[in-house]
Amino acid sequence: MESTGCVVVGGGPAGMMLGLLLARAGVEVTVLEKHGDFLRDFRGDTVHASTIRLIDELGLGAEFRGLPQSRLQNVAFPTPGGGLVTLGNFAALRPPYNYIAMMPQWDFLNFLARAAEQEPTFTLLMEHKATSLMSDGGRVTGIRYVTRDGTEGALRADLVVATDGRHSVLRQAAGLKSKEYPVPFDTWWFKLPRAESERGEVAGIVPAFGDRDAVIALFRDTYYQMGYFAPKGSGDRIKSEGVERFRERIAALRPDLADRLDAIRSLDDLHWLDVRLDRLQRWYIDGLLCIGDAAHAMSPAGGVGINLAVQDAVAAAARLAPALLRGKVTEKDLAAVQRRRQVPTVIIQSVQRFMHRAVFVPLFTGKRSGPPAAVMYLAQHVPVLMGLLPRMIAHGPLPEHAPAFARRVDAGPGKASGTD
Incomplete structure (x- = not known):
């Protein structure tokens, strides 16, 4: 039976970033992606400022900026009088991380795959769909999978990480329970x-x-x-x-x-x-960790899903790489990842729930079109307060930095650093 140090199920932003970071630490890591390529429409395509900074810290800034992309510098809402009120002015943030890159997600994932494939301990298996978990003595020890041609296989691992999205097969197989929030x-x-x-x-x-x-x-x-x-x-x-x-x-x-x-x-x-907003009560069991949408499905409100998933991957790599190199990942290690990332997840989901109640529920019940008057007033008259919003969107409440083992000399215009 095949074996690896860590098997990551799902080749989205969280999975590909985690695979890259663990491989740079020298961990044997295998990423399984059920599709034959990343070329699928209608995925999120916003790469936020904190992720761009992370890419610079990884020494990949020049290649990233060479990809086809546009720069989003603000988000505005129309006023009843026909004007606009800017609620998120990213251009006011400290350069060079003062914008959100708009690019097809498949370009971003291919970019991460190319970087990861430079590492000798990284393996990407396309058209491999995880179907179930393997366990021994109450601990997850690997996964079973099926390829496109129907061939079945199994892969043992010291750790399984589920990054297979909001309809995660693995979190369901593990029996992990989530709290659902209404989405209008x-x-x-x-x-x-x-x-x-x-x-x-x-x-x-x-x-x-x-x-x-x-x-x-x-x-x-x-x-x-x-x-x-x-x-809905x-x-x-x-x-x-x-x-x-x-x-x-x-x-x-x-x-x-x-x-x-x-x-x-x-x-x-x-x-x-089918928009969902949920969060696992517990992101792990012994031998298995869920991150990204597999741990917390996000609303498209604010467009922060990719950024949050990438930040999960960075925190997980920083904590788990040393344990994986020792060959012993404990539940204490997995709990530490959840503790680190649960607070920013709760904050962002709380903001999204507020947006649902304040903007979308009145819109869909015909009571109001657009943001509430109080929000528009604050945007126009309390600029210091509203200056917090673009930072929250662009960087998140707890932005992560690349761990030392993953950093390389940055060839891009941004300088790799450990400061905000």
Whole structure:
């Protein structure tokens, strides 16, 4: 039977970052990804300032900045009078970490994979789907998997880390219980073409609010990734109304994009996301740790899911690499990772729950369109207070730094450092 030091299940941002960091520590690490590549639409594509700083600390800044991307410098909300109020001015943060990079997630994951494959102790197995856990004497000792052609196999490991998302097979297999929080909306993602004259740097993102719905446009090089927000449970109604009615809804929200809505050929061009917000009560059992969405599914509100998952991976690598090199990871080690990352997770999820109650519930019940008046007042009249918001979004409440064993000389414009 095959064996490794650590098996990471799921090749998303948390899994690929953890694999890279552990390999740089000299740990034998194997990452399993069930798909044949990372090329899938409608994943989060925001790389936040704290992650960009981490990339510089890893000595990968020059290559990262060479990837196709746009720079998001603020988030604004429309006012009833037709103006805009900026709620997140990232440009005011200390450079060079004063923006959020907008880039396709597959480019980011391929970038991490290339870096990890330079390490002799790293292995990436594509088209390997984990199906169950192996245990011995009450401790998880590895995973069973199946490949695309149906071949079954098993992989022993000193530690299994589940980074397989909000529908994690492994956390279900371990019987880990989560606390669910209500979410008032679901999201439909789709593409619209982006004209040549509209390309380039992204000054900001402005959501558009309508009558019990909203839409946001995220910028990619040649197209917009559009997110349509509607009340949870409205999926059947949207399907029954058909594609023409859906186009009408988007045109009402974004009339400036009405000239390209024929790009939505049918409702099959929409990708429905059942938005969830939950958090495991306990992120681990002996021999298994859950991080990222496998430990805490995040709402798209604030777009912080990737950043939080990456920060989980950094904290896990810093604590677990020495234990893995010793060949003995204890439950005490796994509990320490949860303690480190639970506080920022609770803070961010609390902010998201507030956003749900203050913005989305009134919107979908027809009581108000847009943020509450108190928030708009604070944004306009208490700039010091509102200056905390972009920092919270860009860096998070507990940004992690690359552990010493993973650092390399930074070739990019940012300097690797251990300070904020």
